[in-house]
Amino acid sequence: MIRYVFGRLLSLVISLIVASVVIFVVIEIAPGDPASFMLGLNAQPETVAALRAELGLDVSKVERYFTWVTGMLSGDFGTSYTYRSPISELIADRVVVSLPLAIYALILSTVIAFPAGIYAASRRGGVGDMSVMGATQLGVAIPNFWFAMIMVLIFAINLRWFSAGGFPGWDKGFFGGIKALTLPAISLALPQAAILARVMRSSLLDMLGEDFIRSARAKGLSQRQALWKHAVRNALIPVLTIIGLQFSFLLAGGIIIEQVFFLPGLGRLIFQAISARDLIVVESVVMLLVFVVIVVNFAVDIAYAAVDPRLRTKT
Amino acid sequence: NDSVTIAVQLEPPNLDPTGGAAQAIDTVMYHNVFEGLTRFESDGAVVPSLAQSWDISEDGLTYTFHLAAGVMFHDGTAMDSADVVFSLDRARAEDSTNAQKALFESIASVEAVDPLTVKVTLSQPNGSFLFNMAWGDAVIVAEESIADIATNPIGTGAYKFSDWAQGDKIELTRNDDYWGEAPAIETATFRFISDPTAAFAAVMAEDVDAFAGFPAPENLPQFDADPRFTVLRGNTEGETILAMNNKMPPFDDVLVREAVSHAIDRQAIIDGALYGIGTPIGTHFAPHNPDYVDLTANSNYDPEKARALLAEAGFEDGFTTTLKLPPPSYARRGGEIIAAQLRDVGIEAEISNLEWAQWLEEVFNGKDFGLSIVSHTEPMDISIYANPDYYFQYDNPDFQAIMTELEATADPAARSALLAQAQTMISEDYVNGYLFELAYPTVVKAELQGMWENQPTASVDVTALSWAE
Amino acid sequence: MTLLSLQDLSITINGKPILHDVSFDIRAGEIVAVTGESGSGKSMTALGIMGLLPRGATATGQIDLDGVDILRTEEAALCKMRGNDVGMIFQEPMTALNPVQTIGDQVAETILVHRAAPKAEAMTRAAEMLERVGLPNDRFPLSRYPHELSGGQRQRVVIAMAIALRPKLLIADEPTTALDVTTQATILDLLRDLVDEFGMGLLMITHDLAVVANMADRIVVMQHGHLVEQGATDDLLRNMHHPYTKALFAASGHKVSLPTNSHSAPFLSVQNVTRDYRTPRKTLFGKPGTFRAVNNVSFELNKGDRLGLVGESGCGKSTLTRAILGLEPVQSGTITLNDAPVFSGKKPNADVRRKMQVVFQDPYGSFNPRHRVDRLISEPFHLLDTPPTGAARSDAITKALTDVGLTPADATKYIHEFSGGQRQRIAIARALITDPELIVFDEAVSALDVSVRAQVLDLMAKLCRERPLSYLFISHDLSVVRTITDRVLVMKSGEIVEQGATEDVFQNPKHPYTQTLLEAAPTLPDDQATR
């Protein structure tokens, strides 16, 4: 087990290093100078040069890369060019929106998908199965931003149950925050839930065809008991992979949804930073997301081991 | 109820009006948190602000400003002539990062005469000096608080900066030690909503009390029809032009530029892209300015004539060029319509949508474009035509001479004449396609009074606001 | 006392008839073996008794288990019976256990679902049961997971699960097919002991007639879903009535006669060959470990030799084969064919390789399902410098097909259009097409039904008579090795422990391992009679 964890850890670190280089290179070749962006149409060239110097943009790229990476190691992401404030603060402000949103959406999606998938699998071929699968087909096919648009129209503008967007901040109360995140979380979660339910169902059906289910039935377990006691945990392995992927997707992929609901999250930070050529913010946030994804995958791998004892001794 | 929530499209990147070009900074900070020697009123008039009065020497070279007494910065320090000297010197310094450094170019020296008197000496007479000092980029800041100004702005205004939830909102609270008249509103929250759908939803759901610069003109009729709201359709200083690269063939040929100008149906663009709000212009000048000359007839919509002119210029079969568009919807939507109109006379304009940073790099700095659409929002900016290196690269010594003369002229009548001459010259040279003056739609709750209708400078002046009983 | 009674049981699946009017009885304490070729409906009969028929199946007739008519009993009541009154063991021990539950939990579950005891007591009883099936608690604690056990051990867990509540009837569907002979013998002993001890009825399904003959009190023979013959074992073995039964038993003890080998020149020479597999590193930066699959093996094969290689599963037979074929390099030792090394430097030696061919075990997996037979069997032409083309190629294909008893028309068919036996013929045709000097048969008949196996063995004998053929025949089935080889090697844990003329080794095994192997192998009684 320890060895397994260590092996995964090493590849995690290597991945991070490679990722940081890739991110830096890709972003640095982007055309557009943050200084001239900030100074606008009437700025004079020497003003731009002065600002470049002030922002530390006039040193070599290699030097900037190392400053950036070593900074990150000590938890210092640098200072945003346009916001002029420490990136770690910017990120911290945004994470308290994006992370709860992702978790909320993930919980919603799991809470919807698990029962739906299990129900469909246990009613395989029946009317229940057909309707759940039909719904998931629809769920998978609907672009989430479109769904979000329609939800805003119905629930915020017509019914006025929820506010149309924005985020009051957690200091204004937990309930208010959750309420503000509800519509976004639903728009994010439903398509994911549809995918998850499908995976859950097909993975359960695979399991139901396994010999050990037959053994369980021979012991006297009913179809349902066999499903719950033996199939679900085994079916969890592919489902975990999907959940891991979804979490990372939700964290960054909220970008459009954050736009629709004008939530001050990480996605919108990146989006704004890209258009403002606030390169260092883009680099740091992308790096952070990659880091999260890699760590989540790592966690999923470890979670596998928890679910699947075969992995604990292997490797 | 003494608080308001005002939505605007763009979030300021930072809060230092003297350190960047972003209009969004002024929108929130101008006159609310920071004040200059003079300021703009909502009709564009320049009135005294921190300088209560001033004397101008006979030769127009020396301005003596008399500062208001008892003015305190939000950090409790007093505002005096030293701060004015610091602010102006900082803005014009060698390593200044002021985006409008040109405003200060004519200043030769700034001296503190006594704590409440400042003498500014110019190197040459400047007819627009008081106007220049009203800009957000010329506000008075203090040396003590300058280091953190971008994130913790300390000004002299009626409102103090209190909180900024980045990506979401900025909160201002009333400054109880304000030297001037106390405003009605206690706290003002600025929310940043750039997505038009979200903007519509936020107003409809009454999440915000006002939306200044509403991004989706197509939704205005719905607000008109709704008794909860009032819609203001104000104007801005934004001349929206179809910029042509005057040094790049075929736009170096005035016939081609004239043809393009006649190929454009302004009204269709205003209707299609802006749902009817916006005033057509025929030159680079704001129509609400008393000195404006209506020259739209010079470039009336006449596709036949445009084809004829193209043929005359040797482009019977038309030509292909680029149309590079920055992000605002007037440009993106207008671009689509203009491309269709140009296609009609045989000009194939290939659209590429750029982000601002890219647009600045490629179009503005790189001058690598055929056509572009952009709104020039600085007030009184016809002088950009005197700069041959400006991105559309209009190089006409006659025009440059007019501008030099204008700079040195203080007499209003003479200025008017010169401005009329300048407007006509660029219109007849078809330097750019002149489209419309950008409108500024504001949606407010019916009970909220005092919102600026027009935008002589980017600002949401909270001091003017109050709730009807 | 009749425990189970089947009367006119017929089963159709989605309209397709599977079983026709099957009737037989089992008494308490009796072992009834059901045998017959693959697909004859043995497993369906068993599943029918359990009430676990697949979806779409309909059953008619009557299944009386201890007075309860299974086919007309509610599912809930059936659940109560399963595990309690009737238990079942399946063929594949590797997959029959839930990989994510401990063996203790799985055995205890049988007790718990029937609420026969509280949790703690159930665990104690599970421990007792595991002990009973030969998994003592000190060595195999309840907290073990299935993957930590060998196949035979897992099968014991499955048995413990099935008998935890001492059901009246135990059904075992091919319980030992996946196990090697020695393990098979212990499992069979265990089952027999349990029947004696608990007085259970045992319905045992197997296609291994030797097992049937040794274990069963009564035999039921099935073919195409029909019960063709049944009777007490001794009776039935002595006078079989139905031609299918006769054919089945005849095929099972099938003997072929090989021509004598006139050559004696050494041909293939394997000297001190060792093959190590890398195992994953133990520590993060440590050296990867090694596992020695073949250890210092030496033997020679003369021209015309028909050499057998026997040994239990995992002893390194296939590894050795792959080394001989030059598919994998060896760590030490030399393998030469006519004095030319099969592996020169890092690359296999093409000259040598074209003199060898191979026939694999799985008739289903050894062909690319997307190619036609002509393309499949002409694949070895790739080894030739100038492969025949056009007419020469089709002649060669025709000849190869006719040699193995197929028709030239088969050349244009796809592999899924053939039965297992036919496929194995095609595999032999593929091996023959380049006229190799040596053919390796790796478990070439192990997956075939007895009757089909007999045909393939006949084909091999025929080929031996027609041409000078040398082969290495690998099998764990001793009776087959005995009839189809002249000499035999016995392998254990990567080493050759005994070799010699086949008859000598079988008559007088010297090495203790060979002795256990021979003892464990079940044999048909009349086998000994004819001997």
Add this chain to the structure above:
Amino acid sequence: MKGLWIGIVLTVVFLALALVSFVWTPFNIEAFDIPNKLKSPNVTNWLGTDQYGRDILSMIMMGARTSIAVALLAVGIGMAIGVPLGLWAAARRGSLLDELIMRGNDLIFAFPSLVIAILITAVFGAGAINAIIAIGIFNIPVFARLTRGAALSLWERDFILAARVSGKSAFRISWEHIFPNILNLMIVQGTIQFSLGILAEAALSYIGLGAQPPTASWGRMLADAQTLVSFAPHTALMPGGAIVLMVMGLNLMGDGLRDVLDPRIRVDRT
């Protein structure tokens, strides 16, 4: 089975719409007719008109072309690079190369796809080509992984051993034996990636980074419609519906194909 047919019909309808648009659309979408804007569906404009007075049916036909072209090419990139990489990794299983390819895949997977797509378009400019590349890159690891997994299990099969005994090189075996046997799997996955590509294209166009005007695109139609939805809902419902139907069609077809194609492989095996 029913699903497969519904899927095929939907897919064919949209393919047909896209193909027909090359020769004919009900109206010319390049001619703006602003006075005629935002008409609800009626007899002339079956699906109504958009904010520039263009016929929405014609726009959807042209948009189908864009969506299909972008998604198809993106899948093409993913397959053309991913499949060979997967085959190569499987042929050299356990080697450093295999490890490199697989870790590279993991790395691509670790990048948030939409963010990277936005970055790519920001770096190289918005447009259909860059959208294709951005979406295509994320298809590579999907196909590489799938191919490697399937190929690895095929490498265990005896017929591969038979081919090796016949002296065939790993390259040749991959091409002759492995590739044809994973083709079905690739077709099924290709269909699914195709539908994901359509969604991705819509998302990119929605934020303005997909195909540029005057090229019609469903995602941009939705973006344009979003402020209009409250008073001209058809402008959002029509393109949204087109996306949903097309994606659903492809998914149904993919699932159906899996059911039809997969058992054959299994039947061969058991």
